[in-house]
Amino acid sequence: MTKRDPDRTRQILLDAAFLEIHRNGFNAARLDHIAEGTGVTKGAIYHHFPNKSALGHAVLDEVVKPFVLNRWLHPIGESSDPIAAIKEMVRKGLSELPEEMCCLGCPLNNLAQELSSVDEEFRVKIEAIFTEWQEGLAAAFRRGQEGGNVRGDIDPDATAAFLIGALEGMAGLAKTVGSRELLLDMSAPALVFLESLRPKEVSKNAA
Amino acid sequence: MTKRDPDRTRQILLDAAFLEIHRNGFNAARLDHIAEGTGVTKGAIYHHFPNKSALGHAVLDEVVKPFVLNRWLHPIGESSDPIAAIKEMVRKGLSELPEEMCCLGCPLNNLAQELSSVDEEFRVKIEAIFTEWQEGLAAAFRRGQEGGNVRGDIDPDATAAFLIGALEGMAGLAKTVGSRELLLDMSAPALVFLESLRPKEVSKNAA
DNA sequence: ACATACATACCGACCAGTAGGTATGTTGTC
DNA sequence: GACAACATACCTACTGGTCGGTATGTATGT
Numbered sequence: 001m002t003k004r005d006p007d008r009t010r011q012i013l014l015d016a017a018f019l020e021i022h023r024n025g026f027n028a029a030r031l032d033h034i035a036e037g038t039g040v041t042k043g044a045i046y047h048h049f050p051n052k053s054a055l056g057h058a059v060l061d062e063v064v065k066p067f068v069l070n071r072w073l074h075p076i077g078e079s080s081d082p083i084a085a086i087k088e089m090v091r092k093g094l095s096e097l098p099e100e101m102c103c104l105g106c107p108l109n110n111l112a113q114e115l116s117s118v119d120e121e122f123r124v125k126i127e128a129i130f131t132e133w134q135e136g137l138a139a140a141f142r143r144g145q146e147g148g149n150v151r152g153d154i155d156p157d158a159t160a161a162f163l164i165g166a167l168e169g170m171a172g173l174a175k176t177v178g179s180r181e182l183l184l185d186m187s188a189p190a191l192v193f194l195e196s197l198r199p200k201e202v203s204k205n206a207a
Numbered sequence: 208m209t210k211r212d213p214d215r216t217r218q219i220l221l222d223a224a225f226l227e228i229h230r231n232g233f234n235a236a237r238l239d240h241i242a243e244g245t246g247v248t249k250g251a252i253y254h255h256f257p258n259k260s261a262l263g264h265a266v267l268d269e270v271v272k273p274f275v276l277n278r279w280l281h282p283i284g285e286s287s288d289p290i291a292a293i294k295e296m297v298r299k300g301l302s303e304l305p306e307e308m309c310c311l312g313c314p315l316n317n318l319a320q321e322l323s324s325v326d327e328e329f330r331v332k333i334e335a336i337f338t339e340w341q342e343g344l345a346a347a348f349r350r351g352q353e354g355g356n357v358r359g360d361i362d363p364d365a366t367a368a369f370l371i372g373a374l375e376g377m378a379g380l381a382k383t384v385g386s387r388e389l390l391l392d393m394s395a396p397a398l399v400f401l402e403s404l405r406p407k408e409v410s411k412n413a414a
Numbered sequence: 415a416c417a418t419a420c421a422t423a424c425c426g427a428c429c430a431g432t433a434g435g436t437a438t439g440t441t442g443t444c
Numbered sequence: 445g446a447c448a449a450c451a452t453a454c455c456t457a458c459t460g461g462t463c464g465g466t467a468t469g470t471a472t473g474t
Contacts, residue, residue, distance in 0.1 A: 004419060004472060027234060028325065031464070042465090044420050052464065104324060109379060113320040114232065116383040117311060127384055154399065161380060161389060162373070162396035169376025172316060173368060176323040177334055182368060189369035189400075192361065196403030213453065238430070249431085251454045259430065 080147040082140035105175035289347035312382035
């Protein structure tokens with residue numbers, strides 16, 4: 001008997017759909033579960049979204065994308081010492097990750113793995129998010145190279161892609177094993193990798 | 208019509224199922240497709256395997272597992288310079304990977320991502336394969352440490368896990384982007400990481 | 415009064431799995 | 445070596461449950 005509030009209802013649906021999809025994947029996500037969990041009926045879902053795919057796209061645009069970029073790109077800022085900034089981001093990003101998230105994997109990567117070879121429309125959208133992420137990281141590496149804080153002999157774009165791949169891979173492994181601990185263990189080698197991107201002559205503070 | 212040959216039929220089914228699952232994922236894999244593609248009927252499939260899950264398990268045990276370990280662990284052998292051996296394995300493994308494989312991702316990781324949070328039985332089996340892989344790599348790193356070819360201050364287990372995660376992440380990204388080129392680009396930073404595991408004092412041949 | 419916001423009952427396609435059959439071996443017996 | 449007796453391999457048509465989607469209703473705000 002709550003008052004009507006379409007925007008709120010929509011947001012509730014998005015959040016619930018995000019969780020349902022994150023837990024089960026897009027295909028296995030059940031609209032009935034979302035309806036049940038929110039108290040919103042299926043009719044209402046279909047009032048706000050024309051079909052399941054559209055709901056998925058909205059979740060991707062309005063929940064997953066900000067979720068990922070706010071946590072794994074934007075914290076870097078405009079630092080001219082990207083290695084330190086990225087290391088800090090990785091440390092914080094991982095340690096602050098709630099337990100359940102560790103075992104569910106990265107929501108973006110989950111969708112990427114599940115849908116990229118099946119649904120072209122999703123694939124393109126997911127690829128665009130990865131690209132934005134990659135370009136942000138690559139730009140940071142370039143700034144570091146210009147400031148002399150990053151080795152000049154590495155390719156910023158490839159390195160950015162590898163870093164993203166490594167992070168997603170770590171999340172994926174932790175998901176499979178169902179272990180937050182493994183995720184934290186792997187962060188050490190990840191930091192080793194980042195540190196190896198510093199120029200060789202200058203040692204800097206390696207901590 | 209061909210003579211009866213249950214073993215051959217079974218193998219044909221396994222191979223076809225592997226492809227169907229690799230292309231579409233386990234849930235989206237259709238037994239009817241497998242039947243159609245092989246000329247074997249659904250009844251025959253259910254003669255050889257009690258249900259779809261059992262078929263999936265057989266594919267995992269008899270096709271996916273050897274596929275992955277033979278390509279990404281066994282080539283290392285017993286070398287006491289694991290970094291060189293692993294770098295060589297990565298280079299070869301990636302360059303020899305057929306075009307379609309690049310865009311379909313690692314079959315093991317695909318299953319891991321799709322099923323680990325859904326089907327516990329699959330998850331356990333997949334985790335065991337990852338563990339075998341990780342232990343093999345960790346043992347190699349330990350041999351390297353004993354021989355003075357690998358930094359003593361890194362954790363072999365965590366490093367092995369990270370390496371696996373990075374490889375799987377690379378494969379996943381390449382799958383999303385649908386680009387073999389990206390996969391090859393990312394191999395350079397991966398080799399940078401491996402090289403950073405060498406002891407600092409001795410420079411060795413970095414090529 | 416009218417549109418928007420929601421609810422309920424239902425449809426139909428899809429697909430794993432089954433029932434019950436036929437064809438092709440294999441083994442024993444004389 | 446031939447023929448029963450049986451076992452294994454495989455086929456076809458069907459079913460039953462699931463789930464995205466729809467048709468049609470009712471409530472609410474302006």
